Amino acid sequence: MLAGLGGWLPPRIVDNDELSRHLDTSDEWIRTRTGIGQRHVVDPGMSTVDMAVEAGRRALHSAGSRDVDALVLATATPDQICPASAPQVASRLGLGNIAAFDVNAVCSGFVYALATAAGLISAGAACSVLMVGADAFTTLLNPKDRGTVPIFGDGAGAVVLRAGEPDELGAMGPFDLHSDGDLAELLIVPAGGAKQKTSDNPEDHYFSMQGPAVFRHATARMAESSRTVMERAGWTVSDVDRFIGHQANIRILHATAKQLGLPADSLVVNIERTGNTSAASIPLAMVDAVNDGTLQAGDRVLVSAFGAGLTWGATALRWPDITPG
Structure with missing residues (x-):
């Protein structure tokens, strides 16, 4: 938990x-x-x-x-x-x-x-x-x-x-995780690894992203994984109090919520102040949401993310009574 x-x-x-x-x-x-x-x-x-x-x-x-x-x-x-x-x-x-x-x-x-x-x-x-x-x-x-x-x-x-009990506030799960390596080229740093340690092209050492394709996959996959988690948790859309998605782009968050049938006011959003902080984005959004009162103990929280790999996944929890350090 x-x-x-x-x-x-x-x-x-x-x-x-x-x-x-x-x-x-x-x-x-x-x-x-x-x-x-x-x-x-x-x-x-x-x-x-x-x-x-x-x-x-x-x-x-x-x-x-x-x-x-x-x-x-x-x-x-x-x-x-x-x-x-x-x-x-x-x-x-x-x-x-x-x-x-x-x-x-x-x-x-x-x-x-x-x-x-x-x-x-x-x-x-x-x-x-x-x-x-x-x-x-x-x-x-x-x-x-x-x-x-x-x-x-x-x-x-x-x-x-x-460790804790399944019915405790803060208990984690279920989880749903997926990947699709066939689409790795959509978000990639080509050089620097074992396959291509160095490159004469400086661009190969920088991150590149095919934005429109990433948008389509991110919204579809985050929504799909979120539905799976809700089903496994026995939740309906109306049970979800807060949706915390990876803070990649405000349009991705709104599009995913729309696909799920979640109201816009269920979204936890702090991207305006932080940008996309990759693996840090969800916990940073959690910190801000607790501090501003958006997240309350007992809230049913749906969490979903999408990233390079391609990778995506979701989980769910009942929010605990917790104060960020």
């Missing part, structure tokens, strides 16, 4: 007007197409691990205990290709020699890592797990690409899961 919650954003804020000074864009263009007004960006020298440590510390404080048996880090921007970044996060948090590993499902990473953490607990391999979603995604972007630079920001969000 969900027992702790925390988030952290880099202090540097880049608003749309600042981007407009070096990109062929404008505040109106960005807001109309994405719903984003600003994003937080890492300064040189700040890393994914740095952000994950800050968010993790807050989630542990929220949980009221530092006693965790494992740490799962959802990220597509590890500090190094090898080793994984999660052990460094655990070490800096002073958690001892616990199990720690990365999960890379990009913008679906939080949902995938939640399922992984819940599975560790269900299998008896852990009684409590710190799960962090953190990405310095702006480090993957071509600074001249107006199709991606306005969309993404950096940040970290974290939760603590602990």
Whole structure:
């Protein structure tokens, strides 16, 4: 069950007007197409691990205990290709020699890592797990690409899961997870991995996205996965109090809600202030929604995400009485 919650954003804020000074864009263009007004960006020298440590510390404080048996880090921007970044996060948090590993499902990473953490607990391999979603995604972007630079920001969000009873507030699940590797080219950084370590074309080292196709797949897949989770949970659309989707684009969120038949006021949205923070977006939205009173204990919450891979998934929970750290 969900027992702790925390988030952290880099202090540097880049608003749309600042981007407009070096990109062929404008505040109106960005807001109309994405719903984003600003994003937080890492300064040189700040890393994914740095952000994950800050968010993790807050989630542990929220949980009221530092006693965790494992740490799962959802990220597509590890500090190094090898080793994984999660052990460094655990070490800096002073958690001892616990199990720690990365999960890379990009913008679906939080949902995938939640399922992984819940599975560790269900299998008896852990009684409590710190799960962090953190990405310095702006480090993957071509600074001249107006199709991606306005969309993404950096940040970290974290939760603590602990063993509990299925009828407790905060109990996680059911989960629904999927992928389609045939469409990997829709969102990709071509170079840097084992297949193509380097490239003479600088563009190959930057993230690229086929926006219209991603929009279609994101809305269809998030809605499909959400329906599956509602059916498994025994919920109807009218049972859902809040829908927390990956904060990729305000139009994707509204289109997904419309496909599901959910009212617009059920959406939890903070993208205007954060941009798309990849694996951090859902927990950061949770933090804001608790702090502003949008999320209340007992609310039936539907969570869904879509990302590169392609990957997508959903889960559901009754919201616990929790205060972010």
